[in-house]
Amino acid sequence: MKAVLKKVSPPPETSFTVRKDVGENMRNSWHYHPELELLYIKKSAGTWLIGDYIGPFHSGDVVLIGANLPHSFRHEDTFIRTQKGQSGEAIVALFKQDIPDSTLAALPEMRKLTHLLSLSRQGIKLEGNTARKVAVMMEDLPELSPGNRLLTLLQILYLIAESGDYTLLSTQYFNYTPSHNDNHRLKTVIAYTHKHFRGKLSLEEAAEQIHMTVTSFCRYFKMETGKTYVRFLTELRIGYACQLLMDTDKNITEICYECGYNTLSHFINMFKLITGKRPVEYKKHFK
DNA sequence: AGACCAGAATTTGGAGCATG
DNA sequence: CATGCTCCAAATTCTGGTCT
Numbered sequence: 001m002k003a004v005l006k007k008v009s010p011p012p013e014t015s016f017t018v019r020k021d022v023g024e025n026m027r028n029s030w031h032y033h034p035e036l037e038l039l040y041i042k043k044s045a046g047t048w049l050i051g052d053y054i055g056p057f058h059s060g061d062v063v064l065i066g067a068n069l070p071h072s073f074r075h076e077d078t079f080i081r082t083q084k085g086q087s088g089e090a091i092v093a094l095f096k097q098d099i100p101d102s103t104l105a106a107l108p109e110m111r112k113l114t115h116l117l118s119l120s121r122q123g124i125k126l127e128g129n130t131a132r133k134v135a136v137m138m139e140d141l142p143e144l145s146p147g148n149r150l151l152t153l154l155q156i157l158y159l160i161a162e163s164g165d166y167t168l169l170s171t172q173y174f175n176y177t178p179s180h181n182d183n184h185r186l187k188t189v190i191a192y193t194h195k196h197f198r199g200k201l202s203l204e205e206a207a208e209q210i211h212m213t214v215t216s217f218c219r220y221f222k223m224e225t226g227k228t229y230v231r232f233l234t235e236l237r238i239g240y241a242c243q244l245l246m247d248t249d250k251n252i253t254e255i256c257y258e259c260g261y262n263t264l265s266h267f268i269n270m271f272k273l274i275t276g277k278r279p280v281e282y283k284k285h286f287k
Numbered sequence: 288a289g290a291c292c293a294g295a296a297t298t299t300g301g302a303g304c305a306t307g
Numbered sequence: 308c309a310t311g312c313t314c315c316a317a318a319t320t321c322t323g324g325t326c327t
Contacts, residue, residue, distance in 0.1 A: 203297065216312055218298055228298065230320080252288070266322055268289060280288065289327085296321065304313080 006033045016095035018141045018149060023087030026075050035094040036120060037065040038156065040138040044079040044088030047242075047275070048072070050123035051170025054239055054275055062131045062138070064160065066120030067097055069170065074246060091138045093153060100157055116161040123169035130165035185210040189221070197236045198260050203229060237261065238274040245283045252279045 016035075026044065041061045048057050050071045057063075057073070065071050079088025100117060104110045116124070126134055137156050141149055160166060192209045193201065206229060207217035221229045237259040244255045256267035271279050 214297080215299090215314075219300090219312090222298085228320095230297070261322095265289070265291085265324090269321085278289075291326080292324090294322085294324105296319105298319070299317085301316095302314085304311105306310085306312105307308105 006031045015099060015150065016093060016153065018091070018093045020142050021090045021092060023080055026073070026088055026090055027080060028073055031072065032068050032070040033094070034067050035096055036067055036117070037071075038093040038095075038138070038153075039063050039065070039073075040091045040135050042089040042091060042135075042139070044075045044090060046073060046075040046079070048074070049239060049242060053123060053169035054235075054242060055169070060131065060135060062126040062134050063169070064116075064120050064124040064126070064166075066117070066123065069121055069123055071123065072243075091141060093138070093141060095153060099150070100154065104154060104158070110158075110161075112161040112164075113157060116157065119168060124160070124166045125169055126160060127165045127167060130160060130163040133159060186221075189217075193233060193236065197233060198240070198258060201233065201260060233260075234270050235274060238271055241267070241271060241279070242275065242282065245279060252283075255279070 039062065041057055041059055043059045045056070045058045047054060048063070048071065050063070050065060051069055073090075075088055081087075097117060100113060104113055134156050137152055137159075141152060144152060189206050189209050193206065196205075203214050203218065207214045210217070218229060221232070241255050241259045244250055244258060248255075250258070252268075253264055256264050259267065261267035261270070268278060271282070275282060
């Protein structure tokens with residue numbers, strides 16, 4: 001599943017982009033961009049794929065997507081194709097990490113904000129009261145003067161960081177970038193998995209990559225990532241299957257084999273486990 | 288396309304060993 | 308004593324065949 005790099009250029013008098021997407025304009029494909037994206041779903045529902053996370057979204061949801069994190073929002077047809085006035089609506093703010101970094105993040109009072117920006121690489125979904133407050137602030141964003149718009153954006157980021165009222169969506173290993181602190185062995189095995197998940201990939205093979213026995217590897221992987229290796233692999237494969245279902249006309253059997261599964265029954269079971277829908281239902285829903 | 292089932296494979300948790 | 312690993316048995320999950 002290859003994400004497409006999208007170029008975003010803000011209007012000349014501003015340092016970031018705010019837009020209101022309505023109906024057809026909300027359509028998008030699997031893509032990424034160096035800008036952070038703050039998205040408020042004013043009126044719509046569907047499924048979002050953010051990194052290796054797949055899940056439903058509804059009106060009122062707010063999400064912060066970090067730099068270069070691939071994502072795609074699949075809106076239900078009713079919100080895309082309805083008559084004027086009844087279509088779905090979303091408000092999007094796209095800004096470079098420099099904006100909070102150069103204005104606030106360097107200050108000691110803003111330690112939580114720095115943390116928030118680093119967590120955004122996994123995709124952050126706002127919860128409860130914070131989501132409601134941010135939604136209200138985002139409603140106003142498109143109408144504000146450029147200066148007020150910037151201040152409101154910073155205020156929103158500060159509010160999110162301080163509240164801690166959010167959940168992380170993707171695993172931290174989906175879009176990892178090498179750093180000296182990262183576990184080298186884990187990086188090796190995850191990179192190997194990303195490269196080979198479409199084919200046959202045994203636990204033994206994965207363990208071999210980092211010279212561990214299978215037993216030790218299973219325990220190690222679970223301890224490091226919080227999920228089993230098989231679960232991680234399943235999420236990766238089903239995420240790819242979703243893309244194939246939405247973006248191609250391949251049949252379920254073909255997609256099953258293309259995602260590294262050998263039996264249709266198992267593929268369907270796993271698909272249901274991860275998405276809550278059967279492949280055919282999923283395809284009908286979004287095609 | 289999807290359900291069901293038996294056998295195979297994987298994961299888990301406890302116990303224990305080696306090393307620093 | 309802490310850490311990192313292995314071994315083993317039991318539990319859980321996956322696979323592949325078959326049927327609807």
